[in-house]
Amino acid sequence: MANPLSSLISLLCAGMLAAGSASAQDGPDPGRVLATVDGTEITLGHVIALRADLPPQYDQFPDELLFQGIIDQLIQHTLLMNSLDGEASLKSEIEIENETRAILAGQVMNRIVNQDPAEDVLQDLYDSVYPADISETEYSAAHILVETEEEAEALIEELNDGADFASLAREKSIGPSGAAGGDLGWFGKGDMVDVFFNAVAELEPEEVSEPVQTTFGWHVIRLAETRQKERPSFDTVRAELSERARQSALEDHIKALQSEAEITRESTEGLDPSVIQNIDLLRK
Template identity: 45%
Template sequence: MPKGLTFLPSLALTAVMALPLAAETKPDAGTVLATVNGDEITLGHVVATVAALPQQYQQIEDDVLYDFVLEQLIQQQLLGQQQEELTQQNALTLDNETRSLLAVQTVNALTNDVVTDEAVQAAYDAQFAEFEGEDEFDASHILVESEDEAKALKAQLDDGADFAEMAREHSTGPSGPNGGALGWFGKGQMVPEFENAVLGLEKGQISEPVQTQFGWHLVILNDKRKSEAPALEAVRDELAQTIQQEAIQAQIDELTQQAQIERTALEGVGPEVIRQLDLIQE
């Protein structure tokens, strides 16, 4: 039995006997895999059960999963045969699940119609055709504890000292061993004082000492560029989801306009009663 996959406690099923093997046939949803007191369990029941399992169970070997799911369905059938009908609560739950599944079928059919490669490409073109990009900066810094130390290092840099070498020798920040290099970053990714210093620099220029919560910085702007539009594949799922949501909402709006919907307003029937389980329990 797969670890953690327990729908029901193990039962002794001495009354269930294996049927003799028949000639190989082409399977379909109606293929009967077992009968329990005359009630059939089909291949379709097994396949639907497996399809609804959480993702972590989808990695279980097929032969193990097949036997286990079929056994569980047999056990459920045995237990279910002890009841004449669903309780009121379970019947209402089944109504809700049926309503939900029918809605999902409509959504899936709509999605198949509207989320096409052509529609995704059109949405991408519309969103990024005039993409101008945001400013991105490549900077390095030297971080020290005091303003005096920063001023002294700035004087050496102004005299021609190599910035990367000075960072490796003096910077207390984690980027020091890498010559102070911070790589590319955009607006909002650095603390405000540091960002303001970068924004005021020309390429190759070194800032005056800048104080932040981390200490005192000397910053050099290595390069500046505009960000590029993301590749289509990087945003395909996001675009598809937007197309789907817009199509679903449009369908709902259209159906709502065509439908006759009456909401009954009753005194004492509202949010104050939605947790009263006794209303649906017999």
């Protein structure tokens, strides 16, 4: 549930002359009360939490200005909340439940992903992702993309007659690499769609393919050269491995929770999925 911050900038601008530095004489106690509205306390913790949720556009404002502006915003929120006539709407109650669920889930997630993976975990992951005994070939190639097979065959004839591949690509290709003479740089298995990659893998350096069809159109491919992909050093991929390990730890934790929990999924038969668009159901 997003905070209603549309008026915060105007509050900041209006308070520019009056805003002052926050006093730190008592130390940074998050429970320190900064304002009270009809008995409802607004603390330093409330201000810090709201500041953390502000979008990046607010980074341009100095802290002393944000400090006063956020307090003013929280006072407005409290006044409006206290003025609510009757009970909270069904939509508001559900939004509060969802927000509470998301915030507490995020707290658990952060605790897990912020733990530094052990060195042996990273090393095992490194050996798994980048095995030392598996060699992978990388390819440097260029292509010309056209709409029809007939256009591709005509290009091959021009190339057989001595036409320059890069010049034809700049002139004829409808793909984004055309401006670069069709150059695709270096790539390996998994970087291209299978039918394209398999066609490249069958070529010899300097050889041009027969027309190759993909969902993008028809390709004429020229293989420039190949090389054996080197295993990256552990240190160069440490950050990537750490991210993988953190994500894996989170997934394992969720799986463990699922295995221990009693989860019942009720039948959704007869329920039109488009019902998720019917916000009117929450306005009762």
